[in-house]
Amino acid sequence: MAADQGGEALNYIRGFDRFILPDDTPNVEGPNFPISYGSASSYNFADREGYQTDFVDEAGTMARIDSMLERGTGFIALLYTYRSCSKSVPQVKSQDQENKVELYQNTFRVLEPQINKLKNLFSFVNECIDFLLEEFEKLAADSVGGKKSSGRTTSSSDTLIWKLVLLLDLLSKLDALKNMKGCNNDLSFYKRAYGFLRKNLEASGLTDQTLDNQEMYLFLANQNIITNTLKQKLPQVSRYTTVLVLILEHCLQRWTGNLFLYPEEKHALLRVIPFSIFLYDSQDPAAPNNAFKTKEFKVLDYARLLKRYPVLPLYGDMAMLSSSFIERCSNFDPKVWEKPYENERLNIEYCIINRLPVFRSLHDEYLADFSARITEVRRILRAGKMVSQKIARLLYGLILKGFRILSNMTSAVLEQAAWKFSNPYGDTPADRNPDDVIQYERVVRYNYDSRERYCLVEVIAKIKGLSQVMLRADSLLMEMMRRRVHDEMQQFVQSSLRDLVFHATKKKKLIRASLMQMRAMAADWLNGQEPKDPMVDGKKVTKKNPFKLQIPSRCAGPSPTQLQLLRCIISSLYSGDRKGKSKDLKPDHVALLKSFYERSFFYSYVLDFQGTLRGVTDLAMLWYREFYLELADADQFPIEMSLPWILADHILQTYAQNPAMVEFVLYPLDLYNDAAEVALRTLRQQFMYNEVEAEVNLVFDQLVYKLSETYFNHVKVQAASRLLDQEYRARLASTLPPGRLDIPRSRFEVLLRQRHCQLLGRSIDLSALVSQRMNYALRENLDYAITKFEAEPFSGIIELLESIKNVREMHRIMSINVTLDPFEVMLNDTADSSSLVSFHGRIILHAVFELINDVVPNMMYSSTTERFVRAPVQFGEDVERVPMPKIPPTHQFGTRTLNNAYATVFMRTKSFVGIPHFRALFDIVGIDRMGLVIAELVGHIRRQLENKAAPYITTLLDGMPEQTTLPRHSYGTAGVIGFFEAKLDPIVNYDGIQEVFQAFREIGNSLAIFTILDSLAHERATLGFTRLAPFVDASPLTNFGFNDEHLASTIAGIRSTIEATINTSLFSELPQDAIAAVRLYQFELNNASLTRYVLLDMAKGIDPHRNEWMGPPSENGLVSVDTSYELYRLWSALQFTFCLPPRGDAKFAPMDIFGDGFCFGGLALVYLMEQADLFNALDFAYHALNVDEASEAKASDEPSRYLLSRAAYVRSVNDGVLGMLRATAPLNTKVARDISPPADDSASFR
Amino acid sequence: MAEVQRDWQHREFIESVTVNVLKIVEFLNKFDISTRYRLSKLNDQLSTLERRMDSAEAQLSTVFQQQQEGHNE
Incomplete structure (x- = not known):
């Protein structure tokens, strides 16, 4: 039943593979999974009794050391994270303070738990020292007389010595931490409070603590008390030095044999060497144990080893100088102890930047190798085959290699940090006051230069990235590795050992018992039964004694105790020089044992795959800064001083120089994950976690x-x-430094596709966060552009168009990576032009405002250039605009160079308003949304006509001379001009003449705008038509007429092609739709011009005045040649005035103020009054020109020449205007009348 | 002696459970990541739609406003 259920469950699990779980997120973060499942189990040797070996006692000792180490870790955490409470405890200021009792009571209550923890530490340290003395005693005895003297059956193993190394390291760490922390202040407060409350407390049953407190005080106040006490007490053990030598030798052995994996193990090893030498060295110079002269060990070997490691990571942000212990030795002899390498060389050794190329090639090669193997294994498994022994062996080696690479990189990073801690940055940055720079900034913030930061990021990324890749293969490897370890171990125990057993049995050697123990405790026999092997009985396998060994394969590693005990036995066998067993062994047997011993060292690491990976990639200590916080007396440092943020920030700050690094930006944040893990699991301090979390919140927002x-x-x-x-x-x-205007390449894609980054167990959708901001930023950018336009005259519309184009292009580029709203929606939202019922919006409103309030009243139109330029004298009111917004350069065109480049472009169109500006308006607003512009301009013309022009005309008509017969040619040019000036004096000297000009200019300028708009509309229509032409069979050669049939057949052709490939009915209505669309277009193509529409509207405006401006009917029934009551006469007078030079103290002539718009306005009225021909025939200025042209002696006086040149210009403008008017709004042709010439000349002399 | 042998068997059973729990955990992690990925995409689309709805609503409200104004007049 149960088996069935198990089988069913396994089937379900196998079924997981069938799920397709898409995730299109590139992997650029550390190994963080929502759920983690640790499978390592430590029984702390609880099952040691089950394996009947001689090492049960030792296993017990090791269990005890392990539990001490665990407690010790707790105390390390306590000391490292100790924050003095006394700082925040209010002090009793004077003896007669009222609330004195209450204060003391509360002080006592608050501090008691803290002090109790410290007291526990004190007793733990004492316990440890006592325990060490005890163990030293045993080991010393062992080394002298073996089992007899110590009463033990075997000697101690390497593992035990290693545990002692760890215990010594623990004590030295505790000592250093205690030195650093100011726990003493808390104790002083506590003591004072206790002293005051003592009687009360004793009365309530508390025992007297005074002595305890005094002892505690000494413990906390004295520097190095733990290590010194140990050193003082050690001589109580006779021959303790042999044990220290044993420890030193063990360290050296491990070091040379590379028998360590975690960075912490490596550093512990290196830390314990100087400590042991310190313990060894006698304070008495006469004693034999002078570490620098002794022959028990070669101190030089250790000195040479430590030359390369003068600085070692101790804990968190604390570094240890290996010389600190050595120099404390009484017999320290600098001649014997070699100094560390020179600082330059150490700098090269410690700074990972010099090792980066090696790391890179190792990492890349390994990653390729590992991935290839994993893929191979998956393929084999998918094919339902078994993974061969060979591949399993390769993979095992590969995993170890990976651990080693990771561990090397991690320890390099940690060692570099330690080096930096002990070599602070000496200078002061230019922008800082040297007194304000705190020490932590000198060791971290300013101590890594740009290259080192990049390098650090890269190495962190390599560590985290690789471990992620390895972790992902966990379940796949776990099964195989367990089987591999099992099989290798069984191979050794059941097969390799046979020869040894045979040899030992035959020669009756002592070691047989140990060998048999090994077989008994570690073998996994086929079917659970030990086979009857003749070799075990010392007989050879022959035909008589047949035997075939079969070793079962099983997916189960040895239990930790089993493995440990097996290794204990092996090590006691072959390293038995000091125990006399090894002479029982042949050299190849020693080699066999030794090789298995060394290989099995790594079993536990491989079996605890996940745990080991975490151990060799843990970089949490790069974040911790408790030591420097204590130094600076600060609660916490700002994020600018925090290494993870420094690294992430550096990448973003220097993006332009090094864009490729941006893909690594999430890796430094993984340090927070490590830090939080340590806060929760190692330090077990909630406040530490809270601080990490608070920083992460801040950092992530910033990021x-x-x-x-x-x-x-x-x-x-x-x-x-x-x-x-x-x-x-x-x-x-070509004029700038190279690269300034290059289009930068984007490396953001990988980062922007991150939809689930893991940070402190939260999953963060980076992509969505950035999208949200980009949606906002683009809108903001558009808003800046529009606000800038609103603050500028109409010529700013070119810049607005470029800005909008720019944002549109940005939108296009960004849309590849982030989700954005459609650009049109953004633009309409920002420009407030999303209304369905009106075409208003910020852009168009401002354009209209500018046209009517600035371009029309304040600018001069030039019909030659079709441009408006600003008049030297302003007539309209000052234009009030919104203040110019302060636009960050990033929201203009990105860089200073580009901003300048664009500014130069805009300069070209800043000083005038012309076709480019109106084209830009069309581009932005769209031709179909121009309604408001047109309506407002038409309205403006009507208003000018009604309110300004018409009343002035009425007034001025009154001032016209009764008679204005054109003077004869014979007067000469100057005479003619003089005649007109005299005749037109009331007009020329009319007070409000400038306002009259202004009114006509405004009408004329508005009309000029319409002509420009018209030409642009035609341009568009033509463009549209060229695009449409192929569909309606129009070409320059065919006689174009709308040909629906052709269109229908073209569309039908397209449709059938589509339908041949895609069967769809979607296109059935396509031809009809297309034809409808064409009709719509056709309408536009033949659309009447805007100007025509405006002129017709003007004509309606004129209608009420038509009679007045026609003047009285002429006496001769044709034309009143001599009188001047008609509009065109007045216009001639105004035009004449217009051509005159500046009068009085005026600086500018009217023509230089009002431009061609004036001519446009007046002439349009004259034309609409159907008086254009008369005007051409009888105009005053024209007459003067005609006279001058006809006469042989040209006028030479300055005023005449001035007037004539102006008049000539005006005539050319007028010709153009009239041509345009006739073309756009032809008037009804008048019926020709026959007029007989007069009978005689009498009429002309009247 | 037999204890050691039985222990091997027990451990094999435990390991087999452990490995399979690990596989379940791996699956759950993959599932979590994939689901988050898909939810994120969906969320993107939804928020874009939401914003478009907002903008459409704003557009539409201009029509109602005018109707209202026309009514009042």
Whole structure:
């Protein structure tokens, strides 16, 4: 039943493979999974009795050391994270303070738990020292007389000595931590409170603590008390030095044999060497144990080893100088103890930047190798085959190699940090006051230069990335590795050992018992029964004694105790020089044992795959800074001083120089994951976790902010340089330092596709966060552009168009990586033009405002250039605009170079308003949304006509001379001009003449705008038509007429092609739709011009005045040649005035103020009054010109020449205007009348 | 002696359970990551739609406003 259920469950688990779980997120973060499952189990040798070996006692000792080490870790955490409470405890200031009792009571209550922890530490240290003395005693006895003297059956193993090494290391660490922390202050407060409350407390049953407290005080106040006490007490053990030598030798052996894996193990080893030498060295110079002269060990070997490691990581942000213990030795002899290498060499050794190339090639090669193997294994398993022994062996080696690579990189990083801690940055940054720079900044913030930061990030990324890849293969490898270890071990125990057993049995050697113990405790017999092997009985396998060994394969590693005990036995066998067993062994037997011993050293690491990976990649200590917090007397440092943020920030800050690094930006944040893990599991301090969490919250906000900013700026530069005119860009680039105008390449994609980053167990959707910000930033950018336009005259519309184009391009680029709203929606939202019922919006409103309030009243139109330029004298009111917004350069065109490049472009169109500006308006607003512009301009013309022009005309008509017969040619030019000036004096000197000009200019300028709009509309329509032409069979050669049939057949052709491949009915209505669309277009193509529409509207405006402006009917029934009551006469007078030079103290002539718009306005009225021909025939200025042209002696006086040149110009403008008017709004042709010439000349002399 | 042998068997059973629990955990992690990925995409689409709805609503409200104004007049 149960088996059935098990089988069913396994089937389900196998079924997981069938699920397709897509995840299109590139992997750029450390090994963090939502759920982690640790499978390592430590029984702390609880099952030691089950294996009947001689090492049961020793296993007991080791269990005890292990539990001490565990407790010790707790005390290390306690000391390291100790924050003095007394700082926040209020003090009793004077003896007669009222609340004195209450204060003391509360002080006592608050501090008691803290002090109790310290007291526990004190007793733990004493316990440890006593325990060490005890163990030293045993070991010393062992080394003298073997089992007889110690009463033990075997000698101690390597493992035990290693545990002692760890215990010594623990004590030295505790000592260093205690030195650093100011626990003493708390104790002083506590003592004072206790002293005051003593009687009360004793009365309530508490025992007297005074002595305890005094002892505690000495313990806490004295530096190095733990190590010194140990050193003082050790001589109580006779021959303790032999044990220390044993320990030193063990360290050296491990070091040379590479028998360590975790960085912490490596560093413990190196830390214990100087400590042991210190313990060895006698304080008495006469004693034989002078570490620097002794022959028991070669101190030089150790000195040489430590030359390379003068600085070692101790704990967190604390580094240890290996010389500190050595120099405390009484017999310290600098001549014997070699000094560390020179600082330059150490710098090269410690700074990982010099090892980066090696790390890189190791990592890359390994990653390729590992991935290939894993893929191979998966393929084999998918094919339902078994993974061969050979591959399993290869993989086992590969895993170990991976551990080693990771461990080397991690310890290099930690050692570099320690080196930096002990070699602070000496200078002061330019922007800082040397007194404000705290020590932690000198060792971290300023101590890593840019290259080192990059390097550190890269190594962290390699460590975390590789461990992630390895962890992902966990379940796959776990099964195989357990089987591999089992099989290798059984091979050794059941097969390799046979020869030894045979040899030992035959020669009746002592070691047989140990060998048989090994077989008994470690073998996994086939079917649980030990086979009858003749070799075990000392007989050879022959035909008579047949035997075939069969070793079962099993997916189960040895239990930790089993493995440990097996190794104990082996080590006691072969390293038995000091125990006399090894002479029982042949050299190849020693080699066999030794090789298995060394191989099995790594079994436990491989079996605890996950735990080991965590151990060799733990970089949490790069974050911790309790030591420096204590130094600086600070609660916490700001994030600018925190290494993870320094690294992440550096990548973003220097994105332009090194864009490829941006893919690594999440790796430094993984240090927070490590730090939080340590806070929760090792330090077990909630407040530490809270501090990590608080920093992460801050850092992540900053990261998203900076990342978004960098990304935005990057895309901005990309878009701006891409949109810059290519030829211009090339020429400009040749004048600038290289690379300034290059289009940068984007490396953000990987980061922007992160939809689930793991940070402190939370999953963060980076992509969504950045998208959100980009949606906002693009809108903000558009808003800046529009606000800038609103603060500028109409010529700013070119810049607005470029800005919008730029944002549109940015939108296009960004859309590849992030989800954005459609650009049109963004633009409409920002420009407030999303209304369905009106075409209003910020852009169009401001455009209209500018046209009517600035362009029309304040600018001069030139019909030659079709441009408006600002008049030297302003007539309209000052235009009030919104204040110019302060736009960050990132929201313009990205960089200073680009901003300048674009500014130069805009300069070209800043000083005038013309076709480019109106084209830009069309581009932005769209031709179909121009309604408001048109309506407002038409309205403006009507208003000018009604309110200004018409009343002035009425007034001025009154001032016209009764008679204005054109004077004869014979007067000469000057005479003619003089005649007009005299005749037109009331007009010329009319007070309000400037306002009259202004009214006509405004009408004329508005009309000029319409002509420009018209030409642009035609341009568009033509463009549209050229695009449409192929569909309606129009070409320059065919006689174009709308040909629905052709269109239908074209569409039908397309449709059938589509339908041949895709069966769809979607296209059935396509031909009809297309035809409808064409009709719509056709309408537009033949659309009447805007100008015509405006002129017709003006004509309606004129209607009420028509009679007045026609003047009285002429006496001759044709034309009143001599009187001047008609509009065109008045216009001639105004035009004449217009051509005159500046009068009085005026600086500018009217023509230089009002431009061609004046002519446009007046002439349009004259034309609409159907008086254009008369005007041409009888105009005053024209007459003067005609006279001058006809006469042989040209006028030479300055005023006449001035007037004539102006008049000539006006005539050419007028011709153009009239031509345009006739073309756009032809009037009804008048019926020709026959007029007989007069009978005689009498009429002309009247 | 037999204890040691039985221990091997027990451990094999425990290991087999452990390995399979690990496989379940791995699956759950993959599932979690994949689900988050898909939810994130969905969330993107939804928030874009939401914003478009907002903008459409704003557009539509201009029509109602005008109707209202027309009514009042």
